Amino acid sequence: xxxxxxxxxxxxxxxxxxxxEVGYEKLTLAALAxxxxxxxxSLYKHVRGVxxxxxxxxxxxxxxxxxxxxxxxxxxxxGDALRAVAAAYRAxxxxxxxxxxAAQRAPDPADAEHVxxxxxxxxxxxxxxxxxxxxxxxAIDAIRMFxxxxxxxxxxxxxxxxxxxxxxxxxFDQLIAGLDRAYRSWGDR
Amino acid sequence: xxxxxxxxxxxxxxxxxxxxEVGYEKLTLAALAxxxxxxxxSLYKHVRGVxxxxxxxxxxxxxxxxxxxxxxxxxxxxGDALRAVAAAYRAxxxxxxxxxxAAQRAPDPADAEHVxxxxxxxxxxxxxxxxxxxxxxxAIDAIRMFxxxxxxxxxxxxxxxxxxxxxxxxxFDQLIAGLDRAYRSWGDR
DNA sequence: CCTTAAAGCTAATGCTATTAGCCAAGATGC
DNA sequence: GCATCTTGGCTAATAGCATTAGCTTTAAGG
Numbered sequence: 001x002x003x004x005x006x007x008x009x010x011x012x013x014x015x016x017x018x019x020x021e022v023g024y025e026k027l028t029l030a031a032l033a034x035x036x037x038x039x040x041x042s043l044y045k046h047v048r049g050v051x052x053x054x055x056x057x058x059x060x061x062x063x064x065x066x067x068x069x070x071x072x073x074x075x076x077x078x079g080d081a082l083r084a085v086a087a088a089y090r091a092x093x094x095x096x097x098x099x100x101x102a103a104q105r106a107p108d109p110a111d112a113e114h115v116x117x118x119x120x121x122x123x124x125x126x127x128x129x130x131x132x133x134x135x136x137x138x139a140i141d142a143i144r145m146f147x148x149x150x151x152x153x154x155x156x157x158x159x160x161x162x163x164x165x166x167x168x169x170x171x172f173d174q175l176i177a178g179l180d181r182a183y184r185s186w187g188d189r
Numbered sequence: 190x191x192x193x194x195x196x197x198x199x200x201x202x203x204x205x206x207x208x209x210e211v212g213y214e215k216l217t218l219a220a221l222a223x224x225x226x227x228x229x230x231s232l233y234k235h236v237r238g239v240x241x242x243x244x245x246x247x248x249x250x251x252x253x254x255x256x257x258x259x260x261x262x263x264x265x266x267x268g269d270a271l272r273a274v275a276a277a278y279r280a281x282x283x284x285x286x287x288x289x290x291a292a293q294r295a296p297d298p299a300d301a302e303h304v305x306x307x308x309x310x311x312x313x314x315x316x317x318x319x320x321x322x323x324x325x326x327x328a329i330d331a332i333r334m335f336x337x338x339x340x341x342x343x344x345x346x347x348x349x350x351x352x353x354x355x356x357x358x359x360x361f362d363q364l365i366a367g368l369d370r371a372y373r374s375w376g377d378r
Numbered sequence: 379c380c381t382t383a384a385a386g387c388t389a390a391t392g393c394t395a396t397t398a399g400c401c402a403a404g405a406t407g408c
Numbered sequence: 409g410c411a412t413c414t415t416g417g418c419t420a421a422t423a424g425c426a427t428t429a430g431c432t433t434t435a436a437g438g
Contacts, residue, residue: 003385003434030425041427042386050426106349118352140355141363144342147350148364152341153333160295161336163307166329174330175337181374182367192403192416219394230396231417239395 004038011036011046012056019057019098027098029053054105059114061096061103066120068092073124079180081128086150086176093154100154132183142183149179193227200225200235201245208246208287216287218242243294248303250285250292255309257281262313268369270317275339275365282343289343321372331372338368 011032018035019027029050033040047053072088073081093100107114125143129135134142153175155161162168200221207224208216218239222229236242261277262270282289296303314332318324323331342364344350351357 006385028425029427038385039387040425041388041429044427045385104345104348104350106352137355137359138363140353141360144345144351144357144360145338145364145367147345148341149334149338150341151345152337152339155344156293156333156336156340159293161293162333163295164329166326168333170326171330171333174327175334178334178368178371178375181377182371185370185374186367188370195416217394218396227416228418229394230398230419233396234416 004036004042006036006038006042006046008046008056011043012053012060015053015057016060016096016099016102019102020096021098024098024101027053027057054102055108055111057099057102058105058107059111059117061092061099062107062114062121063117064096064099065089065092065103066117066124069121069124073128077128077131081131082180082183083176085124085128086146086172086179089150090154090172093158097158100158104151129183132186134183134186138186142186145182146179149175193225193231195225195227195231195235197235197245200232201242201249204242204246205249205285205288205291208291209285210287213287213290216242216246243291244297244300246288246291247294247296248300248306250281250288251296251303251310252306253285253288254278254281254292255306255313258310258313262317266317266320270320271369271372272365274313274317275335275361275368278339279343279361282347286347289347293340318372321375323372323375327375331375334371335368338364 014036015027015032018032022031029043030040032053033043036043047056068088068091069085072084076084107118109115122143125146126139129139129142132142153172157168162171203225204216204221207221211220218232219229221242222232225232236245257277257280258274261273265273296307298304311332314335315328318328318331318335321331342361346357351360
């Protein structure tokens with residue numbers, strides 16, 4: 001019987017694919033093992049368990065989000081960059097309904113790769129905020145504001161939380177427009 | 190052997206208490222049955238299963254949030270009301286870490302009580318927005334903005350997503366201040 | 379070629395959810 | 409006050425998933 005040739009990385013990557021197909025909460029070691037053509041306990045040679053898999057699984061989408069945001073911001077500034085980055089974030093969440101929730105898991109401080117990916121994502125936003133004249137603690141607050149607004153929106157949207165027959169695209173545009181105004185008027189009362 | 194005297198309502202209410210203690214994702218029929226002093230399968234006389242329990246469990250916190258928001262808004266208007274309602278929302282989420290996530294489940298349109306509770310919560314926000322001159326589709330967008338921003342913030346906060354050593358209370362104040370500015374400048378470019 | 383680390387396996391255990399079918403508690407009707 | 413009938417709660421059985429233990433054999437490396 002030849003070996004499957006798995007590594008922790010391949011297991012986690014396949015878990016990401018599977019999560020997008022069946023949903024994050026329905027991601028199961030049993031289904032993952034079947035997908036990889038391997039018996040369930042064999043996975044324990046590569047991941048410590050389902051909880052560790054979830055933790056590991058957070059790294060990939062975090063890095064992908066960082067990439068997507070960085071790409072979207074390239075060559076733009078101000079409200080232009082803000083809209084592009086927000087749209088890219090939302091698009092990622094919709095295209096990856098399984099791995100996006102995985103990314104919400106906070107990094108283990110000991111996981112340098114995960115921490116770095118998170119910082120890269122935050123850095124993409126921070127660069128835009130610099131164009132609004134925001135830095136230091138203001139930038140931290142403004143980044144948290146961006147994350148709260150955009151994550152909150154896509155989470156509620158994915159959960160079917162917007163019931164009224166009003167186009168969510170419009171609402172999202174208004175959200176980002178409001179964010180833009182909030183950033184521009186940061187110092188005001 | 191005397192009966193436990195359970196009803197669907199008591200089961201769901203105890204589930205809410207248990208969820209706050211052990212966390213929404215760790216809420217289990219087995220633990221709930223033990224808590225109620227009953228064998229696990231007995232619960233099936235009151236709820237159709239774990240999925241139905243989750244759905245039912247969404248109603249209580251939605252109604253409680255509606256209450257909390259309504260109370261907080263009473264006697265206030267404008268930015269004052271906005272701050273009070275946002276603070277009340279966040280406080281509820283922190284005090285009820287188990288049932289708050291339960292409330293994110295979208296209502297079954299056939300569940301009139303659930304739908305009504307959601308509308309009551311939205312109504313509390315809508316009333317405030319009226320003070321900003323927002324109604325119609327603008328109000329819908331603005332309500333979605335409020336929900337996205339505040340839910341996103343408390344969700345990220347609860348998940349430990351704000352890693353930097355910056356006081357989250359300050360960040361929350363800034364978020365709501367930004368929301369207030371966005372509402373006040375709604376028509377602007 | 380031999381050794382050895384480890385990838386993958388089977389077997390076993392435990393927890394959770396779910397269904398089926400039984401029994402008795404307690405409400406209802408006479 | 410008694411008979412009846414609904415139904416809440418039970419035990420037993422099944423199935424799925426996670427986890428651990430221990431074995432086998434691959435395949436890399438001296």
